[in-house]
Amino acid sequence: MNALKKLYDKSKIWFAVTWIIAYCVLMSVGDALSLLIGVDKSITLAVGIILSAVLLIFLKKFGLFAEHGICLPKASARSMLYYLPILVMLSANLWYGTALNYGALETVLYILAMLCVGFLEEVIFRGLLFDAMRKDNVRAAVIVSSLTFGIGHIINLINGSGAELLPNLLQVVYATAAGFMFVLMYYKSESLLVCIAAHGIFNALSAFANEASATAEMRILTALLLTVITGSYALYLALSMRKKDE
Numbered sequence: 001m002n003a004l005k006k007l008y009d010k011s012k013i014w015f016a017v018t019w020i021i022a023y024c025v026l027m028s029v030g031d032a033l034s035l036l037i038g039v040d041k042s043i044t045l046a047v048g049i050i051l052s053a054v055l056l057i058f059l060k061k062f063g064l065f066a067e068h069g070i071c072l073p074k075a076s077a078r079s080m081l082y083y084l085p086i087l088v089m090l091s092a093n094l095w096y097g098t099a100l101n102y103g104a105l106e107t108v109l110y111i112l113a114m115l116c117v118g119f120l121e122e123v124i125f126r127g128l129l130f131d132a133m134r135k136d137n138v139r140a141a142v143i144v145s146s147l148t149f150g151i152g153h154i155i156n157l158i159n160g161s162g163a164e165l166l167p168n169l170l171q172v173v174y175a176t177a178a179g180f181m182f183v184l185m186y187y188k189s190e191s192l193l194v195c196i197a198a199h200g201i202f203n204a205l206s207a208f209a210n211e212a213s214a215t216a217e218m219r220i221l222t223a224l225l226l227t228v229i230t231g232s233y234a235l236y237l238a239l240s241m242r243k244k245d246e
Contacts, residue, residue, distance in 0.1 A: 115200040
């Protein structure tokens with residue numbers, strides 16, 4: 001922990017970048033090993049739990065919870081439109097209907113792994129990277145946090161998500177829009193709790209998505225709709241904060 005604190009004190013940006021690299025590499029290795037042993041997300045979950053525990057212990061030990069968004073929102077639910085766009089987004093994985101894509105054990109492992117992913121990605125990309133840059137230039141911090149989050153989903157192309165090239169590329173587009181939305185939610189509320197919950201639940205519900213019934217065209221339409229929903233909500237948040245600042 002002391003070594004992490006030295007890196008954190010020396011450069012918060014490099015601390016965030018180190019976590020991004022470690023997260024992407026280790027979770028990808030976890031996915032590969034899980035498939036190798038024949039139990040999907042088994043090793044991935046273990047890696048996710050370890051990374052989450054290390055990050056939580058680090059933030060707790062050095063009193064950094066509130067500084068990095070592990071606290072209650074400071075903005076009212078009304079000013080956040082009662083998070084209604086988030087609820088619409090959460091339903092996206094069920095738009096094609098529902099299906100049991102895994103056995104009982106793998107379903108539990110998948111859901112828990114996705115909850116870890118939601119926590120880690122929000123804390124790393126928003127709580128660490130955005131916070132490291134926001135004091136110097138908020139706009140640049142928003143852009144970098146959103147783009148790196150979206151580009152990070154290119155890993156799905158490398159790992160092979162089962163989808164065709166265009167739907168996978170569109171996933172990068174709407175992931176960028178979602179990153180834009182999440183970072184503005186964090187910036188306005190000073191809390192990551194809703195972002196973490198929404199991100200984790202959205203990913204977890206993919207365990208019940210009826211992907212087999214979705215054509216490439218349906219996947220493309222879904223990606224476009226998600227981009228519009230998350231992008232519009234992000235613009236609303238940006239405009240509401242701009243009016244407040246004025």
